Every structure is written in structure tokens, then in C-alpha cells.
Amino acid sequence: MYIMGHNRTQPGKKDVNYFPAYDAGQYYIEKMATTSTSKRQQLLVNAMWTAVPIADSRFVKPEDVATDVYGFMKTGNDIKVRLRVVGQYCVGVYDYAVPDSLALNGNKPMYEFNTSKIATRRGDLPTAREALKLIRVVPNPYYGFSSYGKTQLDDLVKITNLPALCTISIYTLNGNLIRRFTKDNNLNSIDWNLKNQYGIPIASGAYIVHIDAPGIGEKVVKWFGALRPQDLNSL
Numbered sequence: 001m002y003i004m005g006h007n008r009t010q011p012g013k014k015d016v017n018y019f020p021a022y023d024a025g026q027y028y029i030e031k032m033a034t035t036s037t038s039k040r041q042q043l044l045v046n047a048m049w050t051a052v053p054i055a056d057s058r059f060v061k062p063e064d065v066a067t068d069v070y071g072f073m074k075t076g077n078d079i080k081v082r083l084r085v086v087g088q089y090c091v092g093v094y095d096y097a098v099p100d101s102l103a104l105n106g107n108k109p110m111y112e113f114n115t116s117k118i119a120t121r122r123g124d125l126p127t128a129r130e131a132l133k134l135i136r137v138v139p140n141p142y143y144g145f146s147s148y149g150k151t152q153l154d155d156l157v158k159i160t161n162l163p164a165l166c167t168i169s170i171y172t173l174n175g176n177l178i179r180r181f182t183k184d185n186n187l188n189s190i191d192w193n194l195k196n197q198y199g200i201p202i203a204s205g206a207y208i209v210h211i212d213a214p215g216i217g218e219k220v221v222k223w224f225g226a227l228r229p230q231d232l233n234s235l
Contacts, residue, residue, distance in 0.1 A: 003049040004028060019046040103127075128216045133163040137209055137223040144228035147189070155194040155201065155227060159209065162188055166213040173206055194225060201227065 006021045020027050031043055063183070104110055121127045137159050139146050148156040159168055159181075168181040168190065178196040195201050209221040 001045070001051045002028075002047045003051075004046050005048040010029040022055075029132050046171055078113060084213045123131045126218070128163065128213075131161065131163070132211070132217055132219040135211055135221060136160050140221075140223050142194075142223070142225035142227075144167065157192050157194065157223075157225070159211075162190065162211065163213045163216060166211050169207045169210045169212070171210065173208065178202060178207070194227060203227070 004019055004025075006019060028043065035043065137157055139157065142157055144155075146156055148154070148158060159231060162168070162183060164168045164184070164186055166183050168183065169177060170179040170192070171177055179192065179195070181190055181192075183190055204226045206222060209223055211219040211221070214217075
């Protein structure tokens, strides 16, 4: 399979070095039929990329292979070929692929994509309320260690996917408030060192984390932590 470039030589001079804009391969087929065998290989100087598709035997019908080796690639099938480019195509070499009035992006690779479906929505209340479902306390459950801690003395979890403005309240199962955070910044998480308001480590067990986002809504997350005894002699 050959991907041909839209090239040109001198204005008005159409020889084997010339190649038009995309025409479904018609120009190439005509030149192959009218060019002498010794010069046909010169047509390939206009090839930008080449590939050798390998058919998956699971999707090739035996009758197609027996009658026409390319039968499974006829128009109307679901075959897709993806070309991944790691570097731009060199332009200006021997005057091939020189940009002209029809060239887009100077004949360099050009791609088009649309992010409208995944773009960030700002000031949209339904989206903000839906985003409350993404709030998590991680890790959950906590078994004496998390990758957020930097030393053997660190007990640390994160409350993630938070809105810019909110209040986070942490309660025991019987309703006692043990810690409260007020957040008013663009960070999407806060750190909790598993201590109460007075800096005392909490006991192992289950806790309720309540997030109140003014003007948006509330979210409740259940969290369980099993804390390890502090070992000052460990490395």
C-alpha cells in the first residue's frame, strides 16, 4: 500500500516527478499503464509512506483467498488502516512535495480532531452536581500505609476531585466531629494526616466524610482506616 504525496516539478512540466492532489489513485494507475517498465520505479519517488497490511486470518474468507487475494479488501468492507507518524515528512528534497497554492500546512502532516465532547464545562450547575459523584478518599480502605507518605512516620490520605469552594467535615460513626477543612482554591484535592482537630492521631475504624459545596450540593463518603503503631526504630 502506497500513500502518495501531492508533488510538483516545474510549472507545466508533468513527468514522473509530478503528482496531483488526491484522486483515488487514478493518476498513478494511468502512469503505471503508460510509463515504460524501466521508468515505473521512478513513480515511487512520490510515495510519502508505505505499508504492508497483514490480513487477520479470522476475518478472511477462504473463498476470497482462493479466487481473489484482495477480495476481502473490496469497497464496502469495515477494514481500517491507521498510519502513525513519528516525524514530519521532509519537504524540499529534489523539489518534491514543494508547497503550492493548493497545499495545506506547507504539505506537512496535518490532523484534525474535535474535543467538544470532553471539553471542560465552566459555570454549568448540572455538570458541577454530577462531578460530586467523583469525590473519593484514597486509599480506601487504608491499611497502615499509602504511597503519599514520604517517611515511616507519615499517615496520609487524600480527598480528591473536590470543587474549588467547599467544606470537608469528618465524623465518627456516632456523629462526633473530629476534623474540618475549609477549601477555597483551584486545587482538586486536600491532604489529611489522619489526625483530629487537636493533632492527635485518630483510632482505627470507619468514618464519614461530608463535603458541602455551596450552591452545588453535598456528598458523603464512607472511609475505613486501619492505623499501624508508630515504630521509631524502623527504617
